[in-house]
Amino acid sequence: MVSLGRPLAAIIEMKISKQSQRDARQLFRSCQVGGLLDETRVRRTLGLLAEKKPRGYLEILTRLHRLVKLNVEQHAAVIESATPLSAAAQAEVKNRLVGIYGAGLSFAYGENPALIGGLRIRVGSDLYDGSVKTRLDKLAQSF
Amino acid sequence: MLADLKREVGRLVVQTTATVTGKVLTADDQNRLAEETQKQLAA
Numbered sequence: 001m002v003s004l005g006r007p008l009a010a011i012i013e014m015k016i017s018k019q020s021q022r023d024a025r026q027l028f029r030s031c032q033v034g035g036l037l038d039e040t041r042v043r044r045t046l047g048l049l050a051e052k053k054p055r056g057y058l059e060i061l062t063r064l065h066r067l068v069k070l071n072v073e074q075h076a077a078v079i080e081s082a083t084p085l086s087a088a089a090q091a092e093v094k095n096r097l098v099g100i101y102g103a104g105l106s107f108a109y110g111e112n113p114a115l116i117g118g119l120r121i122r123v124g125s126d127l128y129d130g131s132v133k134t135r136l137d138k139l140a141q142s143f
Numbered sequence: 144m145l146a147d148l149k150r151e152v153g154r155l156v157v158q159t160t161a162t163v164t165g166k167v168l169t170a171d172d173q174n175r176l177a178e179e180t181q182k183q184l185a186a
Contacts, residue, residue, distance in 0.1 A: 082165075083173045089181075096184040116165045118176035121184070130180030132164055136157050143153025 016063050020056040024063035028071075036104040037071050074124040077105045082115035082131065097123060 016024075027049075031041040045064070049057050077097050079090070094107055101123055112120070116132035168176075 081177065083170075085177060089174075089177060093181060093184070096181060100184060113165070116161060117168050117173055119180035121180065128180055128183045130176060130183060132168075132176065133161070136161050136164075140154055140157040143150050143157075 016059045017056060020059035021063050023054075023056070024060045024067060027060065027064055028067040031068075035102075037068065037075075042068055072106075075101070075105050077101075077107050077121065077123045079107065079109045080112040080115060080120040080131075081109070082111070082113060082117045082119075084111060085109070085119070093119070093121065097121070 027045050031038055031045055033041070046061070049061055049064075054060070077094075079085070079093055085093075090109055094105075097105055097107075105123070114133060116136070118131040119128070120131045120134070121128040
């Protein structure tokens with residue numbers, strides 16, 4: 001286990017120099033293959049940073065962590081269904097999402113009876129909500 | 144006061160509808176609702 005030598009909160013709050021931001025962006029780009037983040041490259045880059053400890057490496061690590069986290073969130077698709085969705089229907093949804101957002105999406109599927117009916121799909125900050133619950137919530141707000 | 148009453152009646156109607164709807168939706172209804180969301184993706 002690697003000790004960072006200072007409280008994690010202080011590292012997160014630290015002001016990151018422009019040079020470190022540039023370095024982190026450059027490293028982030030080098031971790032991409034065909035526009036998609038390559039986990040192996042990310043791990044290798046993090047390992048090299050931790051090993052070589054270049055000037056401002058903690059800042060670079062912090063910024064790089066943020067860039068990777070944002071990228072992962074942007075490529076995370078969460079599919080919620082009020083009732084069990086058949087494998088064929090799940091595949092159909094996934095295909096449509098890949099058609100819109102391209103490859104590199106990670107999928108999570110779950111049942112949520114609170115939706116009452118329909119689907120709710122979130123990809124990054126985009127939301128496709130056809131659930132009965134949301135329709136009723138909107139109706140309730142109109143009174 | 145009338146506005147409050149209207150809001151309260153509306154809330155109760157929606158609450159009751161939410162409770163009942165989940166029980167009356169058939170598998171076909173659920174499929175149709177799921178397809179509607181999928182169409183949003185295509186739009």
